[in-house]
Amino acid sequence: MNIPLIRLLNQQLVSPIFGSPLEVVDWMGAVQAQDPRAARWAIGLRMKLPALSTVEQALDEGLIVRTHVMRPTWHIVAAQDLRWMLMLCRESNERIFRSYFKSMSEELSQEQCGRAFDVLGDALSGGRSLTVAELEPYFAERNLPHAARQLHAYVLMAENSGLVCSGRLRGTQNTYALIDERIAPQPELSREEALARLACKYFRSHAPAMLEDFVWWSGLSVTEARRAVALIADELTVERFKGAVYYLHDACRIRGRMAGTVALLPPFDEYLLGYKDRTAVLPVSFQTHAFTNYGIFFPVIMHRGQLVGNWKRTSVRPASSSFPPPTVSFFRTDLQPSEDALAKAVASHGAYLCR
Template sequence: MTPSHIAALRLHNQQIARTRFEQPHELVAWLGAAQGQDYSGALWSLGLRLPGSTDTQIEQALLDRTIIRTWALRGTLHLVAAADLRWLLDLLAPRVLAGSALRLRQLELDEQTLTRSNRLIANAVSDGQPHSRTELFALLEANGISTQGQRGYHMLIRASWEGLICQGVAVRNVPTFLALDQALPPGKKLARDEALAELAGRFFTSHGPATLQDFVWWSGLTVGDARAGLEAVKRELTQEAVDEQTYWFPPSLSDPEHVDGTLYLLPGFDEYLLGYRDRNAVLDPQYTSRIVPGGNGVFYPTIVSNGRIVGTWKRSIKKGGVFIGAQPFTSLAPAEEAAFAVAAQRYGAFLGLPVTLGQA
């Protein structure tokens, strides 16, 4: 299995090269979870996998609460299917909460303060209405709890991990928060071993070919828990050894062996890159700093051609449309330039805006 074959299978299984779904919540459930750090990018991450969809339609799924944006895998923001949120929290929260202890001490957030902040936040959202981060921070400050220096941010995370709140639709790029129990009906409960198997099955089916180490990275689970999940589902998967690594992926007679040559514009933080610890199959390591300048954790949107990440792109929305510019690692071939224009038009259609190519 060559890097090109790995890329082709990932494009296929991640629903980028083709899709089997029509609804955002079906797609998110298939993926297990989708990176959600950047709000507009998260909408496009689903939109590019649902051809013909618009940002309004994806956002409607958030309004309808069939998908939820909250802190999930690795303690970072993700989109998850509403039906999966509760069992994911049950499975993942204990490890993340334990891992946050040092940072909370650094911020001088003790359990007494967090209990108070949880109570204030829960009371505020109990009216069933969305409340902005700004509102909740003001409430905490008015009650003598400082939100400075990331304290407010970590109090919202804590309330989310304890199942008190979840995010609603962002308003002017400011997140809003809802009472989880009012936003969602009771979800299914899974025993721990069932949850591990469920998460592993979804990851390797939707992200494969992938390794155990990729699953550990993506999920935030311990190696032992990740291995237990894989053991429970590996009979349903195909495996292949490449360079002393074992890759797991779903068996299918229709899987492609070669990338179809289509060029894609992916948002920053997309699963195609962030879903794996080892990204060498799709990205030459020498270009990593072009995608994450300074290693600051902020991933730029990427251009994918023939399964490989070949550059980054920028967009700026101005009066009358969206301006999109390419920043390739090396010069794009004429066919790639034409394909970039097609992909840019697809993104413009998603936003409902005319596209101008050039410097964004």
């Protein structure tokens, strides 16, 4: 089983089949999004015609939204999926948030949360999208604590409750809007329906993948992850490879070509971060070049399915329409792309920025 090839095909990094950001995000289930700029490239990279303006338009219109969902960290998800994803994650996310607040000496009572949610509802009603700084006076007016860390806590809890999500784009600033004003109502799913849908999205886009990978990616307990896999068992093929059990979804592509394929992957990209075991594309001896023990992921160069180097942008949106090429370096001396293949990958990223 050629794990890198099958993952490249189903992660849409080779021969992508989707033309819009919504289609990409819907297929992937979720795209990690700590770094907004990197997350936009992660989506654009998987489109037939990568275009930053198209990704930004989808975010601005609320077709896809950026919020805290699984584990719980920043993700971009399809707007229509947000409510049922939050339903799956809400309880475990709240435990993690409250533990974090306690460690920061910033515990929130239910009464405080209720008051904060009322403030957010009033401040954002009427389709407004506001930054945290713009929300601060509303909390001050209601005599609620409004230091930066307290505002951060209110917003995290409001995201987790299903009250707010990302609003309209405002340059590099994150804004918040009311979910019920930004996202049309959707049919409610039972927990089992939601588990099955999440498993389907993960295994069709990340296959071949193991149960342990799904547990890591989703933040579900092992018990619930097993249940999710069982719910879609008739859609999955089990493959045993080098002593491990992998799942492939019926919707997966398993045949294609990756000869000479090179891509500049952003930090926190799903091709690496979407798995607990990353050794199929990055041997342990090279992993410090791609991520740290503290969960920081770096931009990497992918060649023939393997991660072989690092890259870094040298400029941020200059006034001109051209972008200087990124700087590149290689940590795999045994696997280096040709100059032409690397130049093509660099040109693709530059074209994405200018479209």
